Amino acid sequence: MHSLVKLLCIVIISVHGQSGNFLDCKSGLLSAQQRAADLVSRMTIDEKITQIVTTTAAIPRLGLPKYEWWSGALLGLVYSPSVSFDGDPPAATSFPMLINLETSFNMRLVYHITSVVSTETRAFNNENRAGLDLFTPTVNIFRDPRWGRSQETPGKAPFLTSEYVYALVQGLQRGEDEHYLEITADCKVYNAYDLENWIGTDRFYFDAKINDQDLVETCVHDAHVAKDTVAVALHTDTDLNCSDFYLKHTKESLDNKTIVEKDIDRALEHTFNVLIRLSWFDSPEQQFYRQLTKADVNTPESRKLSLESA
Template identity: 75%
Template sequence: MHSLVKLLCIVIISVHDQSGNFPDCKSGPLSAQQRVADLVSRMTIDEKFTQIVTTAAAIPIYSPGVSFGGDPPAATSFPMLINLGASFNMRLVYHITSVISTETRAFNNENRAGLNFFTPNVNIFRDPRWGRGQETPGKDPFLTSEYVYALVQGLQRGEDEHYLKITADCKAYNAYDLENWIGTDRFHFDAKISDQDLVKKCIHDAHVASIMCSYNSINSIPSCANQFEIEMLARKELLDNKTIVEKDIDRALEHTFNVLIRLGWFDSPEQQFYRQLTKADVDTPESQKLSLESAQDSIILLKNVNRSLPLHIDQLINKKIALIEPTANATESMQGSYFGKAPFLIDPVTAIKAMTAGKLIDVEFVNGCKIKDPDESGFSAAIELARSADIVILFGGLDQSIEGESVDRTSITVPDILLSLIHQLEKVVRSSIHVVIISGSGLDLTYIRVSP
């Protein structure tokens, strides 16, 4: 007992002795910069090293990623970013990302999500063969800049302006639009660009909390070691030293801890609005309605022969509808290259059958072929179904085996197997084929567009 009391006295005296060194808060709350400087100044060099290496223990509130499958089991699922770009509706982008940040906070309050999200992808979709173009809003620089601004605002700002809601991350900074193309991969690609091409909207206008340097080099300098790009353009300051010294480590830590303080990591949860969000704020009816609206706004009608669309239910009574192709029953592939757990997935076949249920409408489905497989053995079943149908809807496109991270295409043409099937179906159908393309990047649809 005597030893325990003595130990407690030592601790109390030690803490009391340091109290005079704490910053003066009487004149009002300290800024994030002041709090960071004080925190880093109290760390030993060994403690500093543990926080800057890649093997540092994860800080739960800051670590990226979401753990699905618990309670709540899923989050609201929204269309891919290429869809949002096609909508040209930045109000949608802002409201969608506001929902995402709200649900992220709710997951974080259950210790099942971090608050640092690796988005937006700020690169321009210059070449439709790039596998990750689906993660961008498209090829237009102005549209991309407006989209980036709306997205960052929706993620980082909210009901409580005192704190960041979550942190966005401009990636991959910069000039990244190649995965693996004819012998050159993203780790060895050297982008030759001018200063005008460098992305600034995300950093200087939207005030994004973090950036991720790209895999490639820029004008022969690796992006992550490009002092002009990272220091002058991103941080507007230069390193004074050519070697790493303790003040360089301090500065690196200050960038990290500054974000943590702005997220509210060091403050009492009771005083923070975002820390009160719960599973009741996840996948709400309003969020589902927003998801549907954004999907509808992103659909592009390329051609409408004789105004045959839209199809009205009453006019389909006693008719037979043929649904053909593998993307007609696509589920996960509809979500693109990156996605979490959706509360539900409704593929086109399921949706059309649900809409026509209880009516005298015959809806039948066959695959016909696979997206990447040259096997034509399913053609006969598709041809017979099309021959007997009043309406034929063919669902084509691409999937992640053809486009995605680390996978570039070498052509923008429609897969040969799909064109072959279309040629065969055209010989037997009673009316024009309705073609629906589901893909994350552009395809040359010239034949489909000019075909009667």
């Protein structure tokens, strides 16, 4: 992999509104997969572990900035770990909740709305106030109206939900620049995620109330502990941990040989491949999306679309 060094150069670029030295491949001969693999190969094992969680750490010696994967877009860009509304503009265009939007049965409208959301997210990202990866849509089927997150879903009809999700993801990811993804969408809480209150168990204070016999016979195997889930997760392509569990237990799993370094490399190559396809490492002068500004947020056209969708 290091034979690719001659094809790499150090350039000064602006990422998230910050300037610094970042590895950037300027040759069109390299694919996103090759670029990702080369970047991962330059990291130490300790550095790699800091990159498999949603709140990554900077790697100064490589010029790699920190990155927050978790951006929210429930009804337009919303406050979340990587999204800040402290600045100008102070807000993004707001649209109806998903459960209401789906009842329009208008997938073209869904596409246009999410195209606006992706453009505004890019504009916020250029001001270092949002990430490029949206934790949306929620695709769990709405089964029980008592569920507290039902308004986040497209509804109870599987076929309509699939049509809605397709239009939404296309609207977010397909922009005006065919060379890059505009935004990436993460379809989440795929199934059976609608516990609200069941025999004294609710979603805020979850306690499964498993008796000792059931715990031993069904749920826990002898000599297995929580850290073993790192191996299970990585081996089933859970590339990113939305918490700090990987940070705490991955090194121990390596020492116990339940995983090998290549398992981590594979996960990182997947996630950095996404960032490369989002143009995160490329010079802003080459990109349409890097030219978006606050003038592209909450425009008269987007407000008109919001009113129409309501």
